[in-house]
Amino acid sequence: xxxxxxxxxxxxxDVFVLKLNxxxxxxxxxxxxxxxxxxxxxxxxxxxxxxxxxxxxTSNEMFKIKSxxxxxxxxxxxxxxxxxxxxxxxxxxxxxxxAVYYIKVQDSVKATEVRDIWKEKKNKHDGMxxxxxSFEKGAGTTLExxxxxxxxxxxxxxxxxxxxxxxxxxxxxxKDEKxxxKDEKKEDEEKK
Numbered sequence: 001x002x003x004x005x006x007x008x009x010x011x012x013x014d015v016f017v018l019k020l021n022x023x024x025x026x027x028x029x030x031x032x033x034x035x036x037x038x039x040x041x042x043x044x045x046x047x048x049x050x051x052x053x054x055x056x057x058t059s060n061e062m063f064k065i066k067s068x069x070x071x072x073x074x075x076x077x078x079x080x081x082x083x084x085x086x087x088x089x090x091x092x093x094x095x096x097x098x099a100v101y102y103i104k105v106q107d108s109v110k111a112t113e114v115r116d117i118w119k120e121k122k123n124k125h126d127g128m129x130x131x132x133x134s135f136e137k138g139a140g141t142t143l144e145x146x147x148x149x150x151x152x153x154x155x156x157x158x159x160x161x162x163x164x165x166x167x168x169x170x171x172x173x174x175k176d177e178k179x180x181x182k183d184e185k186k187e188d189e190e191k192k
Contacts, residue, residue, distance in 0.1 A: 012128060012130055015127060016127045016128070016129045017045075017046075017047055017049075017051075017102075017126075017127060018043055018045055018046075018051065018053070018072070018127070019043070019044040019045075019046055020041065020043060020044075020100060020129060020131060021041075021044070022041070022042075022131075023131065024094075024131060024132045024133070024134065025039045025041060025082060025098065025131055025132070025133045025134070026039065026133075026134045026135070026136055027084040027133065027134075028135075028136040028138055029137070029138070030137060032084070032090055032137045033084075033087075033088065033089065033090045034087075035086045036083050036084070036085055036086045037084045038081060038082070038083050039081075039082050039083075039084075040079050040080065040081055040082070041055075041079070041080045041082055041098065041100075041131060042077055042078070042080075043072060043077065043078045043080060043100065044072075044076070044077040044078075045073065045074055045075065045076050045077075046075065048074045048075075049074060049104050050071065050072070050074060050105050050106070050107055050109065051071070051072050051102045051103065051104055051105060051126075052069070052070070052071055052072075052102065052103050052105045052114045052117050052118070053069065053070055053071075053100060053101065053102045054068065054069045054100075054101045054114075054118050055067075055068050055069075055080065055098055055099070055100050055101070056068070056098070056101070057082075057096070057097070057098050057099075058095075058097055059096065061085070062084065062088045062089075062091070063082060063083065063084060063085065063096070063098070063133075064082070064083040064085060065080065065081075065082055065083075065098070066080055066081035066082070067080050067081075069114045069115055069118060070111060070114060071105070071110075071114060072102075082098060084133075084135070090135045090137075091135070093133075093134040093135060094132045094133070094134055096132075096133045097130040097131055097132045097133055098130070098131045098133070099128055099129070099130050099131075100128065100129050100130075100131060101125040101127070101128045102125060102126055102127050102128075103117070103121060103125050103126045104126055105117065
């Protein structure tokens with residue numbers, strides 16, 4: 001009888017310097033399993049160092065990651081889209097996960113070099129943390145919903161919140177002030 005190979009399970013790092021929000025992902029949608037369902041993972045670098053990151057998942061058929069590798073600069077935050085693919089079974093909660101890895105890189109490293117860096121490192125990393133996944137049939141965001149929302153908002157032209165509206169108005173007021181100053185300056189020059 002052939003022995004089953006035991007899969008080497010890697011543990012989360014004791015020290016993980018990057019911040020993840022949320023610390024667990026919930027794919028929620030009334031059409032969960034029947035249509036693509038999107039969620040977002042926020043990766044933040046609170047340090048003064050530059051890091052290369054890599055995100056893996058337990059099933060490449062079931063999940064897609066919008067930016068699976070990249071660079072995160074000091075004090076930078078990135079929103080990384082993750083998708084539960086349509087036509088795939090809904091697994092048991094907290095059995096699947098995304099694994100986020102990082103390594104410290106030099107300031108001169110460019111984003112285009114990240115994949116090569118990970119190949120050279122051969123899975124060596126400075127830190128790793130799992131983000132467990134749960135599933136909930138109900139209200140949520142599908143990719144189709146995101147596209148509709150973007151069209152409705154004029155591709156981000158219209159701010160959704162009061163704070164966004166105020167910020168947009170403030171920017172417009174500053175533009176108006178600059179134009180007025182230019183006009184006044186032209187008038188003054190013409191008088192001379």
